Amino acid sequence: MNESIAKTLAVLPDKPGVYIMRDEHGKIIYIGKAVVLKNRVRSYFRNLASHTVKVKALVAKVAEIETIVTDSEVEALILECNLIKKHRPRYNIMLKDDKTYPYLKVTLQEDFPRIYVTRRQLRDGAKYYGPYADAGAMHATVKLLRSMFPLRNCRKMNTDRPCLQYHIKRCLAPCAGYVSREDYGKMIKAVCMLLDGRTSELERELKLQMQQAAENYAFEEAARVRDQLQAVIRINEQQKAVTSGGDLDIVGLAKDSSGTCLQIFFVRGGKLIGRDNFFLQNDDDSDQEILTAFIKQYYNEASFVPREILLPVLPAADELIVLEEWLTARAGRKVEFLQPRRGTKRELLHLAVENAAKLLEERLRKGQVSLKTEEQAAEELQKALQLPNALERIDCFDISHTQGTETVASMVVFRNGKPCKKDYRRYKIESTEGKPDDFKSMQEVVYRRYKDYEELPSLVII
Structure with missing residues (x-):
């Protein structure tokens, strides 16, 4: 335990909050919450022999500890969730995909709402459904909804003439004033009920709408609602009743x-x-x-x-x-x-x-995953090369040219054994133009890469 951590442990607050652990480079490697920060954080540094391999590895890398005090443990939990989502620390248990999962967004804040796929959840008055891990199933849901309900899908409504979607009966043309806000709102309500899984309730609602339309001699409207009702009935029949009720x-x-x-x-x-x-x-x-x-x-x-x-x-x-x-x-x-x-x-x-x-x-x-994780592969490579430190970052370079012209170099990067595509780079080589020389080209790209670059890799492969 270094002197900095010892001083931090001595003055930890006796309150609920969040603790943030950083390595020697200042990078966040773990985020946790505690009812009593003093007790929880100190427990990492006591009885090390009884800890799991993962906790031992974490403690060995901790160089700095930061704490944030909250009024309650619930506030600490919310803060912990948001910080983990933002920083994605290495030693926290994480959803495997780095991407955010998609949502279906119903823009209820608009006069004539639309539905579309988004990966960002904002506090803008819209209603979000998800997250969906299976994007295929989500897009199938959108397709079903648009076939059942003639929803607008254009971003702007600055036209006085309906588009093709109206003429093929896939939209009610609110942009041209062909449908009232009230009638369109009923359709959006039905969409939300369907997404909420309230199919039985929606079935009763549509039956009532169909009867009212027929009584008012709005037979075209009644026929459209009838088609929606029949689709909902089919969905309701496909859904399996598994309990007596409840969510x-x-x-x-x-x-x-x-x-x-x-x-x-x-x-x-x-x-x-x-x-x-x-x-x-x-x-x-x-x-x-x-x-x-x-x-x-x-x-x-x-x-x-x-x-x-x-x-x-x-x-x-x-x-x-x-x-x-x-x-x-x-x-x-x-x-x-x-x-x-x-x-x-x-x-x-x-x-x-x-x-x-x-x-x-x-x-x-199906062979979609290997039995060895990327990190295990990086550890095996470290042992094979007899390197003293873990291969946290690997840079790989290669040179290519067309019969001595248009020479380029490419660099790919691996972090903890995983490809890090946002760090990939391509370089146009100038020193060997017209004269193929892979050695001189490699010298140029390595020099250009590292002359002003602070984060040096654990291993360079050329």
Whole structure:
């Protein structure tokens, strides 16, 4: 333990908050929260022999600790979620994909809302559905909605003449004033009910609209609503009734040598309306730690939080209380985590676990993942080359030319064994134009790369 950390440990606050651990380069490597910062942070540096391999590796790299005090543990939880999302520290359990998952956005803040796919969730008055891990299923949902409801999909409404979408009956042309805001609003309400999984309620609503339109002799409108009703009835018949009622999320977990898969079943109004799967990076983390980290990341972004969330393993008792309090505040009603032991809910949870395990098996069978992680590959390369330090960054260079002209160099970068495409570079070589000389070309590109560059790699391959 260095002197800086010893001084920090001596003056840690006796309050709830978030702690941020940095390495010798100032890079954030772990973010956590605590009921009492003093007790939690000090625990990392006591009884090191009893810690997991991951915690030992983390402690060995910590050079600086920063703390942020909050008024409550719930505030600390929210801050922890937002900081992890922003900084994506190496030693936190993370969703495997670096990209953000897409949402369906319904622009309720507009007079005539539209629906489209987005990866950003803003506080702009719109309603968001997701996140969707399966982009194919999400786009299929959008296609279904647009076939059922003639929604506008243009960004601007600065025209007095309807476009082709109106003439092929895929839009009601609000831009040309062909539909009232009230009538268009009824259609958007139906879209939201369908996305919420309230198909039975929507079915009753559409029947009422159809009858009213027919009574008013608006037969064309009644026929359009009839077509929507028939589509909703088909969807309702396809959805399987699994419980007597209520909204549930059911999270199944499976692990193997390639990683961890979490399968979520969405039950709305007692019917199974869909499912999604996510992958998490894990080392020697327990199921309880993985589920706790997943709950924080998923429900910090989720557009809807059900009343009950079924889990194969409950979070630790102190975490459980804070998570339920946090989600209850988010949802505006009581939310609780359950670990069912018998009955229908237990069967559903078992089914979710089986599906997660099956998905991992399929990925392995198709050869989509290697049994060795990228980090393990980097560690093996370090041992093979007998290098003293971990290969946190590798730069690779190559030269190419066309019969001595148009000489270029390319550089690819690996961080902790993973390709880092945002750091890739291409250089136009000037010193050997017209005279092919790979050695001189390599000399130029390496000099240009590192003459003013502060972050030197662990290994350069040419």
